[in-house]
Amino acid sequence: MNYKKINAVVVSAIVGIALFSAGAMPVFAQGTTSTSATNLRMRAQKNAANTVARVTQTVNRAITEIANRVNALTSLETRVNAIQKLSSSEKSSLSSQIQTQITTMKNLQAQITADENSNSTSSLKTDMQSITKAYRIYALIIPQGTIAAAGDRATAIANAITTLSVSLQTRITQAQATGVTMTSSISALADLKAKAADADAQAQAAIGKVASLVPDNGDATVLQANNAALKAARTDIQTAQKDLVTARQDAQSIIQAVKAAEKTKAATSTTSNP
């Protein structure tokens, strides 16, 4: 093959490729532009869908949280109304705070639902922030109420154990009258009384520490004071509970001893009177 022929083939090939490219490029270009627009549109739609899904998810979560808190507050109010050891003004104050909080929560739920329905994202954002603010009050009322309720029950148990101690004293005296030594029971009874008295004092102290707490409203000093009071009150309740458990063990040991003394007395009288 001579050089002229080769050159002609090469030039033809280059021209052919150039012509083909020139014809095909606009099509490719057009196709690329079209694809980009579609991609942008799809991306925008996807973003919009994601935003809606995110808002719906946030609203649903908020509504669930609010419902949970309303339920917790309603249960607490029932419990608070049954408390005996709070003064009527303290009970009324706590109950009123709980009711106010329930109303706030329900109003907030209605507002959030309205925001969602009207696609008012700015209002929704404000309302979501209100949940946090409302939660600061909720976060004080719930431990305040549960501590008051626990303290009230502890006091009731302590008083019941003190009442029981009178019956136990009677049985110990009866056993001693038959000649049975009841030294350990007498010691247990003294411990029982001391533990019941301490439990009562601890429970009353716990109630007193939380009864007058107020929401911090963002004040760091009040927040610290509230947290310190709640923790101290919880420690009091735990001490009262331990006291009462010990007092119950004391009572159990005394009852076993007086029953044993009764059996001994019965056995003795059977032996002496065949």
Place this chain on the structure above:
Amino acid sequence: MSKKIKIIIGVIVAVVVIGIVWWMIKKSQNASQPNVNGTEATANESSTENTIVSTGTSDNDLDQDMNNISAQLNGLSSDTANVDASMASSSQSGQ
């Protein structure tokens, strides 16, 4: 029997019947009267404490008292668990 005596007996019977009816109405009104001052709730609350234990000294009384105290202590355990849970959620929220 003279007419006068019959009238007197009739009046006495009528007075007795009216008295009985009035007494029954009064009794039913007292029973259905709503509790306005919350005294019923107070009575129930204070009776809760009193019914934890009896003042009896028999074995059965003491056993029953111990069962009641144990039940109340279980309730106290539940109460303290609620206290712990409420304070845990408080500290999580920054309160």
